[in-house]
Amino acid sequence: MSQNRFQQHLVPVATLLAVGLVLWYLLAIWLNAAGVIERVLAPQGAWSWQELVAATFSMQRPVLPVPHQIALDLWTSIFDAPLDSPRNLLLHAWVTAGATLTGFLMGLVLGGLLAVCIVHSRTLDRALMPWIVASQSVPVLAIAPIVLIILGSLGITGMLPKATIAMYLCFFPVTVAMVQGLRAPQRLEMELIHTYSASRIQTFFVLRLPSSLPFLFPSLRVAIAAGLAGTIVAELPTGAQAGLGARLLTGSYYGNTLQIWSALIMAALLGVVLTALVAAVEYLIVGRRRQA
Amino acid sequence: MKFAIGVLNLNHLVKKLTVQDAFPMNAPHPTELQASPHSALETPVARPAVVARKASVIYQAADRPVHALSEIDFTINRGEFVSLIGPSGCGKTTLLRVIADLEPITSGEVLVNGMTPSDARERRAYGYVFQAPALFPWRTVLANVMLPLQLIGRSKAECEAIAREQLGRVGLAGFEKKYPWQLSGGMQQRVSIARALGFEPKILMMDEPFGALDEITRDKLNEQLQQLWLRERRTVVFVTHSIAEAVYLSTRIVVMSPRPGRIVKVIESPLPFERDLSIRDTPEFTRLAQEVREALAEGHQ
Amino acid sequence: MxxxxxxxxxxxxxxxxxxxxxxxxxxxxxxxxxxxxxxxxxxxxxxxxxxxxxxxxxxxxxxxxxxxxxxxxxxxxxxxxxxxxxxxxxxxxxxxxxxxxxxxxxxxxxxxxxxxxxxxxxxxxxxxxxxxxxxxxxxxxxxxxxxxxVPRVLLPAPADILLALFTEADKLGGDFVQTVLKSVLTGYVLGSGLGIATGIAIERSPFLQRGLLPIASLTSTIPLVGVAPIAVMWFGFDWPSKVAVVVLMTFFPAMVSTLAGLGAAGKLERELMHSYAASPRQQLLALRLPAAMPFIFGALKVNASLALIGAIVAEFFGSPTAGLGFRISTEAARMQMPLVWAAIVLSAIVGSALYSLLVLCERRVNFWHPSVRAAQS
Structure with a gap:
């Protein structure tokens, strides 16, 4: 069945991607043409269409680099530079991924614990929960510079400030979903467990926790994506040496478009990989149960 | 208005006859019943509303094909109330859906008013009532009944007048401004019947319309539906699980059986057209119910 | 208990x-x-x-x-x-x-x-x-x-923040106009509108749907804010570059939700419309669009905070001398923490206000939906 659906999607996706690539190349010619003509072709005198196209595809600092330029840049930065060199994008991706995952795990633990407390405490439910729900409509990412400064003046630098920002971005969706999930058992199921005179702890592990998982995992996918965005933004103002955010920033300082695009593609790949990681964990925990 | 529709239908009939002349398919089938004395009395010429010839529906399941309907031969005349009854999987709902162009047939032929079901649907021949009310929760009760009328482009005032009248007929006058979710299940189903009747469809298709209701509500609605049919003499195709319901409502009962889905027996009702719920205690009723039960048991063997 | x-x-x-x-x-x-x-x-x-x-x-x-x-x-x-x-x-x-x-x-x-x-x-x-x-x-x-x-640089007291909110009202007012009125609202309306329109347009093309949906859902895993430096290069420091980022961030959620919503009409309801021989346009207007509204509002609510985040973060990458993101990053660098907090409070208020407005609208539009009914009773 899933095989079938995969095939159903394969052709349309491939077609759209191909159309997208062609449009990208055309757009690149159009956007880069002016600069190329002014800087490269005009000084040489006469030039042909072929020369123009070739030149727009191989500019040093194009307005829009073409896909094969980006691919080449990614390739050289990953395979030609040693792994510990700041020129290697994998290193930057690794730094970002590390901070994101650390923050994600911290947020998961914190959010889970808080959700458990909220479900079992009427006071927290009434007093704290509305604020957590409301925080979803607030651009919490804007606090990132402040968190960095506070932690910085406390002498905490490096990965931890970034992880903290990723943590609080992960924490909100996890808490909300987890509270929803822990409350998901219907009255009938709760009453059944009640007739067994199960303790609160037993009820939690037998009923509440399992029924919260279908709510938890979608929120984890949201959380890890938010955490990654948070980490990348956190890498901007610190003057960080490493990390995809730092690459984006230095790229934009020096007008090195190719570097920006490579970092961007790398960030996208990282996002996909991290989400896939969550999906894999989900499959290991929930997917098997569903199949049985 | 009614007369105009009749003329129009006669035209279709003529067209259909010419088609049939070209393809000699008129040989009467064993299960295709001749017009009964009853309906002969009521309608001078028994004009078929639905004709099925060797209609089959075959699903391609994982391991082997499933015959949901196998070579159904069957005719429903104008003005008849026909019930399709049988156990789950006998294809009664499939047959209904085939007639209403909600599902294609694999082989054979189905004609509705001398047209393909698809053409009949394009001419708005069907009023379909599902098991669930399927009302639009964002529309008021009145607006729900107005929906099909608006779709065929009637003027707003006309839509509203007809909808109000139909709601009155199902006993829901005064509920026009309510929303469906403010009504009970039985009332919702009545709204959906009013909606199906409002644009004067040639055939009323009902797929276990009262299946989800409690028995008391069900009895009441059965009575109302029977009286409605008596007043308007619309063609009704009615799918049900309940023998009592089928016997009480129908002029003809079609007993079906599963694997493959087929017609086991067609039973003509000897009951008078004017009925009320007390008819269920008469010996005729009991005998008819017994006959249906036996046919069902036969089909099960 | x-x-x-x-x-x-x-x-x-x-x-x-x-x-x-x-x-x-x-x-x-x-x-x-x-x-x-x-x-x-x-x-x-x-x-x-x-x-x-x-x-x-x-x-x-x-x-x-x-x-x-x-x-x-x-x-x-x-x-x-x-x-x-x-x-x-x-x-x-x-x-x-x-x-x-x-x-x-x-x-x-x-x-x-x-x-x-x-x-x-x-x-x-x-x-x-x-x-x-x-x-x-x-x-x-x-x-x-x-x-x-506690030194103000580290953590100003709420009173200081409140004071900054009033004493620096001029600056913050300018930031509000720059970020919210120019960048966020324009980008939000454009992005969500385009997303919904695209969703409706491709609803009848299974090929485009099958092709676009996986790509669109993939974008939710990607930190799209990262395009901010490119947007700044292409569209300049002023608000158009922020609008571009916001449009990009809000487009896909709106499109995906619209498509999901248009497909959410019940089977019976769709068959009913089919049996009435309703035209595709009639089906869209009478059934699919109303049924999609809860989904569309879901996306609009998500997009409200996404738009704000997008505009503010895009301003971290470069902006003229106004804007909430600009205020937060530059004043943080100058250690004017009360003002930074004031800007954050302002953006939080804007975010909640936008959200509340949407909830109010949703109550009127989706009054029939069980979730809205439950919330009101």
Whole structure:
């Protein structure tokens, strides 16, 4: 069945991607043409269409680099530079991924614990929960510079400030979903467990926790994506040496478009990989149960 | 208005006859019943509303094909109330859906008013009532009944007048401004019947319309539906699980059986057209119910 | 759960200990003379401690209604206000009595929230509980920051932030116009509108749907804010580049939700429309679009905060000399923390206001949806 659906999607996706690539190349010619003509072709005198196209595809600092330029840049930065060199994008991706995952795990633990407390405490439910729900409509990412400064003046630098920002971005969706999930058992199921005179702890592990998982995992996918965005933004103002955010920033300082695009593609790949990681964990925990 | 529709239908009939002349398919089938004395009395010429010839529906399941309907031969005349009854999987709902162009047939032929079901649907021949009310929760009760009328482009005032009248007929006058979710299940189903009747469809298709209701509500609605049919003499195709319901409502009962889905027996009702719920205690009723039960048991063997 | 239990009773009783200790310490400090205690009564700490003990006693009464909770509520707010006024200013180290009073105040605050959370009626008491909780959080933030003399650079007190909000109203007003009115609203309307329109347009093309949906859902895993530097290069420092980022961020959620919503109409309802031989346009207007509205509003709500985040973060990458993101990043670098916090408060208010507006609209549009009905009853 899933095989079938995969095939159903394969052709349309491939077609759209191909159309997208062609449009990208055309757009690149159009956007880069002016600069190329002014800087490269005009000084040489006469030039042909072929020369123009070739030149727009191989500019040093194009307005829009073409896909094969980006691919080449990614390739050289990953395979030609040693792994510990700041020129290697994998290193930057690794730094970002590390901070994101650390923050994600911290947020998961914190959010889970808080959700458990909220479900079992009427006071927290009434007093704290509305604020957590409301925080979803607030651009919490804007606090990132402040968190960095506070932690910085406390002498905490490096990965931890970034992880903290990723943590609080992960924490909100996890808490909300987890509270929803822990409350998901219907009255009938709760009453059944009640007739067994199960303790609160037993009820939690037998009923509440399992029924919260279908709510938890979608929120984890949201959380890890938010955490990654948070980490990348956190890498901007610190003057960080490493990390995809730092690459984006230095790229934009020096007008090195190719570097920006490579970092961007790398960030996208990282996002996909991290989400896939969550999906894999989900499959290991929930997917098997569903199949049985 | 009614007369105009009749003329129009006669035209279709003529067209259909010419088609049939070209393809000699008129040989009467064993299960295709001749017009009964009853309906002969009521309608001078028994004009078929639905004709099925060797209609089959075959699903391609994982391991082997499933015959949901196998070579159904069957005719429903104008003005008849026909019930399709049988156990789950006998294809009664499939047959209904085939007639209403909600599902294609694999082989054979189905004609509705001398047209393909698809053409009949394009001419708005069907009023379909599902098991669930399927009302639009964002529309008021009145607006729900107005929906099909608006779709065929009637003027707003006309839509509203007809909808109000139909709601009155199902006993829901005064509920026009309510929303469906403010009504009970039985009332919702009545709204959906009013909606199906409002644009004067040639055939009323009902797929276990009262299946989800409690028995008391069900009895009441059965009575109302029977009286409605008596007043308007619309063609009704009615799918049900309940023998009592089928016997009480129908002029003809079609007993079906599963694997493959087929017609086991067609039973003509000897009951008078004017009925009320007390008819269920008469010996005729009991005998008819017994006959249906036996046919069902036969089909099960 | 037993009905007779008074939540927070232990906490309230515990509050007697620090309050009592504070009381006795104040007495000893002011040269306690049992014969003439009058001068000692002028000591603010003494008054606070005495009031706190009264509050504890108020908390002990078992009336389970708002009226029964009100004395404790008002009493604890009063002692809180008095305590805040008596915070030793900066230079002098706060006395032990002060810390004891703080502990007692904390226990009282906790009890007051617990008591309020216990009540079921009137319905707005739930909101009141959350508001009270928020108020106490702000209160202790203010109290501790002042008492510990935390440097403003690290963490300004709420009062400083409030002050900045008013004194720098001109700057912040300019930022509001630049970020919210120009970038966010334009981008939000464009992005969401385009997304919904695309969703409706490709709804009838299964090929485009199958192709676009996986790509669109993939974008939710990608940090799209990252395009900000490119947007700045292409569209300049001013608001158009922010609009571009916001459009990109809001487009895909709107499109995916619209498609999901258009497909969410029930099978029976679709067959009903089919049996009426309704045209695709009629089906869209009468059935699919209304059925899609809850999904579309879901996306609009998500997009509201996405748009704000997109615009603010895009301003981190470069902007003219106005904008909430610009204010936050530059003033943070200049250590003007009250102003930074004020800008954040402003953006939080804008975010919640936008969200509340959408919720209000949704209540009118999706009044029929079970979730809205449940929320209103």
């Amino acid at each position: 037993s009905q007779t239990k008074l939540p927070g009773a232990i906490g309230a009783l515990l509050a007697i200990i620090p309050a009592g200790l504070a009381l006795s310490q104040t007495f000893s400090l002011s040269g306690f003379d049992p014969v003439i205690p009058l001068p000692a009564l002028h000591s603010p700490a003494l008054r606070i401690a005495a009031l706190q003990i009264v509050c504890v006693l108020l908390a002990a009464q078992p009336l389970r209604c708002l009226l029964g909770t009100l004395p404790l509520l008002l009493g604890s707010l009063l002692t809180g206000a008095l305590l805040l006024l008596s915070v030793p200013s900066g230079e002098s180290e706060p006395a032990t009595a002060f810390w004891l009073l703080c502990i007692a105040q904390f226990l009282l605050a906790r009890t007051s929230v617990q008591r309020l959370a216990m009540l079921d009626s009137p319905p707005w008491v739930a909101t009141l509980t959350a508001v009270l909780f928020g108020l106490w959080m702000l209160y202790f933030w203010q109290l501790l920051v002042t008492a510990f003399a």
